[in-house]
Amino acid sequence: MDSPRGPASFATQANALLRKNLCVQKRNLKTNIGITFFPILICVLLIVLQNVINNELDKPKYKCGCVCLETSVDGRCARKECGIQYSTLDQDKAVAEAISRGLFPALSPSLNATDFLDILSMFVAGSDTQPWYIQLLEPAFFSGHTLYLIQPECLPFMSQTISYNTGGILFQLNIQCVEGVPLWRESASIINHEFLKGYRQRGGELNEFIAGYDFLGTTQYGLGVNVWYNSTYNDNTAYSFIATLRVPRLVNAVSNAYLKFIKGTSVEMLLEYVKDMPKVGTSFQLDLSSLLSALFFTWIIELLFPVILTYLVYEKQQKLKIMMKMHGLKDGPYWLISYSYFLALSVVYMLFFVIFGSLIGLKFFRINEYSVQAVFFFTCINLQIALAFFVASFFSSVKMATVVGYMYVFGSGLLGAFLFRFFFEDKTFPYGWILVMEIVPGFSLYRGLYELGQYAFSGSSMGATGMTWRSMKDPLNGMRDVLTIMSVEWALLLILALYLDQASLLGDSVTKNPFSCFRCLQKKHAPSLHEPSFSQQDSKVVLNMEKSDVALERKVVEQLLVDPNANKAIICDKLRKVYAGRDGNPDKLAVRGLSLVLQKGQCFGMLGPNGAGKTSFINMMIGLIRPTSGTAYVHGMDINTDMGTIYTNMGVCPQHNLLWETLTGREHLFFYGRLKNLKGDALVKAVDHSLKSVNLSHGNVGNKQVKKYSGGMKRRLSVAISLIGDPKVVFMDEPSTGLDPASRNNLWNVVREAKRDRAIILTTHSMEEAEVLCDQLGIFVDGDFQCLGNPKELKARYGGTYIFTMTTSPDQEQEVELLVHQLSPSANKIYHLSGTQKFELPKQEVKIAHVFAAVENAKRRLTIHAWGLVDTTLEDVFIKVARGAQAFNEFS
Numbered sequence: 071m072d073s074p075r076g077p078a079s080f081a082t083q084a085n086a087l088l089r090k091n092l093c094v095q096k097r098n099l100k101t102n103i104g105i106t107f108f109p110i111l112i113c114v115l116l117i118v119l120q121n122v123i124n125n126e127l128d129k130p131k132y133k134c135g136c137v138c139l140e141t142s143v144d145g146r147c148a149r150k151e152c153g154i155q156y157s158t159l160d161q162d163k164a165v166a167e168a169i170s171r172g173l174f175p176a177l178s179p180s181l182n183a184t185d186f187l188d189i190l191s192m193f194v195a196g197s198d199t200q201p202w203y204i205q206l207l208e209p210a211f212f213s214g215h216t217l218y219l220i221q222p223e224c225l226p227f228m229s230q231t232i233s234y235n236t237g238g239i240l241f242q243l244n245i246q247c248v249e250g251v252p253l254w255r256e257s258a259s260i261i262n263h264e265f266l267k268g269y270r271q272r273g274g275e276l277n278e279f280i281a282g283y284d285f286l287g288t289t290q291y292g293l294g295v296n297v298w299y300n301s302t303y304n305d306n307t308a309y310s311f312i313a314t315l316r317v318p319r320l321v322n323a324v325s326n327a328y329l330k331f332i333k334g335t336s337v338e339m340l341l342e343y344v345k346d347m348p349k350v351g352t353s354f355q356l357d358l359s360s361l362l363s364a365l366f367f368t369w370i371i372e373l374l375f376p377v378i379l380t381y382l383v384y385e386k387q388q389k390l391k392i393m394m395k396m397h398g399l400k401d402g403p404y405w406l407i408s409y410s411y412f413l414a415l416s417v418v419y420m421l422f423f424v425i426f427g428s429l430i431g432l433k434f435f436r437i438n439e440y441s442v443q444a445v446f447f448f449t450c451i452n453l454q455i456a457l458a459f460f461v462a463s464f465f466s467s468v469k470m471a472t473v474v475g476y477m478y479v480f481g482s483g484l485l486g487a488f489l490f491r492f493f494f495e496d497k498t499f500p501y502g503w504i505l506v507m508e509i510v511p512g513f514s515l516y517r518g519l520y521e522l523g524q525y526a527f528s529g530s531s532m533g534a535t536g537m538t539w540r541s542m543k544d545p546l547n548g549m550r551d552v553l554t555i556m557s558v559e560w561a562l563l564l565i566l567a568l569y570l571d572q573a574s575l576l577g578d579s580v581t582k583n584p585f586s587c588f589r590c591l592q593k594k595h596a597p598s599l600h601e602p603s604f605s606q607q608d609s610k611v612v613l614n615m616e617k618s619d620v621a622l623e624r625k626v627v628e629q630l631l632v633d634p635n636a637n638k639a640i641i642c643d644k645l646r647k648v649y650a651g652r653d654g655n656p657d658k659l660a661v662r663g664l665s666l667v668l669q670k671g672q673c674f675g676m677l678g679p680n681g682a683g684k685t686s687f688i689n690m691m692i693g694l695i696r697p698t699s700g701t702a703y704v705h706g707m708d709i710n711t712d713m714g715t716i717y718t719n720m721g722v723c724p725q726h727n728l729l730w731e732t733l734t735g736r737e738h739l740f741f742y743g744r745l746k747n748l749k750g751d752a753l754v755k756a757v758d759h760s761l762k763s764v765n766l767s768h769g770n771v772g773n774k775q776v777k778k779y780s781g782g783m784k785r786r787l788s789v790a791i792s793l794i795g796d797p798k799v800v801f802m803d804e805p806s807t808g809l810d811p812a813s814r815n816n817l818w819n820v821v822r823e824a825k826r827d828r829a830i831i832l833t834t835h836s837m838e839e840a841e842v843l844c845d846q847l848g849i850f851v852d853g854d855f856q857c858l859g860n861p862k863e864l865k866a867r868y869g870g871t872y873i874f875t876m877t878t879s880p881d882q883e884q885e886v887e888l889l890v891h892q893l894s895p896s897a898n899k900i901y902h903l904s905g906t907q908k909f910e911l912p913k914q915e916v917k918i919a920h921v922f923a924a925v926e927n928a929k930r931r932l933t934i935h936a937w938g939l940v941d942t943t944l945e946d947v948f949i950k951v952a953r954g955a956q957a958f959n960e961f962s
């Protein structure tokens with residue numbers, strides 16, 4: 071296997087993570103398609119609803135005017151049809167035409183400039199300036215634009231530039247004559263059509279009609295009139311003022327015309343009412359999509375939040391993130407790739423949404439300026455990703471995160487639509503509080519969408535554009551504040567999320583109290599500050615229990631710590647772990663000041679009963695939990711301060727397999743190989759070799775997804791991962807658990823091969839495994855080593871006896887006992903049952919040849935069914951040491 075040339079660069083790690091994420095994503099294709107189609111589904115739903123409503127509103131019952139198509143015999147209408155096309159003007163045409171002729175009184179050629187100004191009050195002037203909300207002053211007077219004078223016939227003198235003096239300031243006004251013609255139309259629908267044709271359509275404006283008059287029941291005895299005034303102007307939006315500047319002039323004009331019509335002064339004039347014109351097009355429509363968009367679209371966009379959140383929490387819950395870190399993944403590439411990955415996912419999702427919405431004609435997307443939408447949506451998705459990273463720090467369970475994520479989505483949408491909306495629509499509600507509420511990302515998102523929806527709605531009903539960058543200047547447009555709040559919040563949440571991420575690596579309880587990391591940082595520099603109160607009692611136990619080999623190891627460690635040339639693979643210095651007591655339970659001392667030295671090429675085995683503290687020790691060494699006190703050095707680097715660097719040279723096979731269910735074994739190895747800076751052929755070779763060595767290469771197993779693996783296969787893959795990339799130190803927590811004998815033998819060969827140029831620490835419950843693999847063993851009971859040494863030494867030290875077993879008929883038991891005591895006076899009977907007896911014989915008292923001779927002799931007198939003499943096994947040593955230590959602890 072080729073060795074890596076050094077730690078992987080930023081780009082290499084980013085590349086590895088990106089490829090891994092893409093693989094995971096590829097496997098989640100169905101879910102992704104489902105997510106992407108959700109907004110499309112909502113858009114389709116909206117457009118269907120829109121069409122249903124439009125069709126309904128287009129029915130005759132919503133139209134103006136009715137005609138009778140069929141009359142019954144009794145003279146009643148049998149079939150009636152209604153519609154705007156049937157509405158008629160029920161008035162005297164002759165009267166209307168007569169009055170209309172007087173609408174544009176002809177000017178006399180003898181008028182001078184001053185007369186022009188006076189006479190203007192009698193005319194309805196036209197100008198190409200925008201009417202404003204003041205009603206009394208024609209803008210043409212001060213804007214420098216031309217004022218159009220409407221005449222039945224234009225003569226040369228009627229177009230001229232006049233000068234006038236107002237308040238000492240000299241103004242000039244261009245007056246240009248235009249010919250005006252009164253027109254009669256038979257029905258309201260025709261008038262509507264002519265007034266509104268081309269209204270606000272791209273490139274077209276409609277200013278040719280200055281007004282419309284509906285003379286109602288006007289006779290020579292009374293004037294009753296509706297005036298439709300032309301209010302066409304540009305850039306009107308939901309919040310522009312309706313200008314009624316020319317209304318009084320129109321009323322004035324018609325009044326004068328009427329006076330002329332009746333040629334008398336005693337006529338009573340009645341102003342019925344003033345009607346704004348033009349209005350919406352030919353049919354009544356309800357832009358449902360724009361009205362409902364805020365709520366629906368909030369849900370659509372927020373739907374990505376639980377998706378991102380659960381992904382992040384899944385990696386945390388499954389400890390996949392820490393597993394990646396343990397194999398050298400640095401924070402920079404992790405953040406860059408994870409963030410970019412979610413951003414890319416969100417951008418694609420939003421593009422789908424906007425493009426599809428636009429294609430099917432939703433006004434929300436079509437009318438609002440696309441650049442405004444792009445900036446708003448981009449800010450939203452960034453804020454949402456930062457929020458997910460931040461919130462993920464508080465969860466360790468995917469289920470919980472999913473529930474809370476969806477509650478947030480639906481809750482914030484509903485609260486936005488049915489509570490927050492009423493606050494910001496109420497102009498008397500303090501604006502400061504609105505801004506405070508918009509700090510909740512769901513509310514700011516709702517507000518932004520609401521604004522876009524409102525602009526789209528009014529834009530579509532007026533035939534104008536929706537929200538543009540210029541609309542941001544509208545005092546009532548909340549989008550500007552929303553964008554500011556979102557941008558600031560995005561940056562803040564990102565910083566907080568980064569901080570919490572770092573904190574979670576320092577403290578093992580960050581999920582419960584994320585802000586406890588301040589304390590963690592303190593601990594980092596002064597570990598001994600956090601000693602629990604029972605340390606004294608503990609040291610008494612340690613002193614009493616301490617065996618010579620354990621004490622010797624401690625001394626060696628102390629010497630090595632002051633020797634600057636000490637180059638050991640692992641040195642543990644009084645490593646200690648105390649778990650804080652919960653629910654009224656006392657603190658749990660899991661590891662009591664462990665000292666250990668290990669050099670390259672050694673495999674150290676930790677034996678111990680359940681709950682002895684082996685996993686706690688390994689977890690401290692691999693950075694999963696922090697030591698309460700003490701430390702360890704891996705190739706001279708402190709696990710309390712240099713874990714990041716240690717990770718680049720470390721391999722870990724955790725007790726529980728930390729794998730992505732949807733990735734294949736080969737993909738796992740490629741990923742971790744890349745993290746360890748393996749490239750090209752070296753990477754391919756290393757992966758193939760790994761798969762072969764752990765028996766995962768046959769039958770294409772390496773290319774199957776991990777979810778299809780048996781427990782044993784997963785275990786073998788975990789071991790392969792721990793060894794890929796030639797790490798200098800490897801930790802294996804019960805590597806052979808769940809393996810069948812053949813796989814276990816195979817695995818042992820792999821470990822035996824691997825330990826040649828690295829240091830391995832493994833925990834195991836298998837004495838056989840310990841004997842086969844380990845050069846050095848430590849029996850660990852109640853958080854402390856009871857003995858240290860190689861398997862032979864331990865057996866010699868703690869064994870020291872042979873086990874003699876003999877099975878005879880039960881009535882010969884006493885004779886057997888006599889025989890044994892002749893061989894070894896201090897023999898100890900440890901077991902007997904219906905003729906079978908077991909004795910411990912001190913090795914110094916017996917010679918094996920003597921035992922054989924004695925048994926041969928006895929065979930002449932006794933009926934011996936079976937007999938045996940065995941040396942002490944490691945298992946016997948383990949049971950003896952563990953029981954002794956437990957008994958001592960109970961006693962003390």
Ligand SMILES: Nc1ncnc2c1ncn2[C@@H]1O[C@H](COP(=O)(O)OP(=O)(O)OP(=O)(O)O)[C@@H](O)[C@H]1O
Pocket residue numbers: 649650658659660678679680681682683684685686687
């Ligand atoms: N997070 C924790 N909080 C409190 N106590 C813990 C925690 N983790 C472990 N313990 C306790 O610490 C002691 C040592 O546990 P540990 O898992 O390290 O033992 P072990 O030797 O690895 O056991 P096993 O062989 O069963 O895996 C046990 O009593 C356990 O209950």
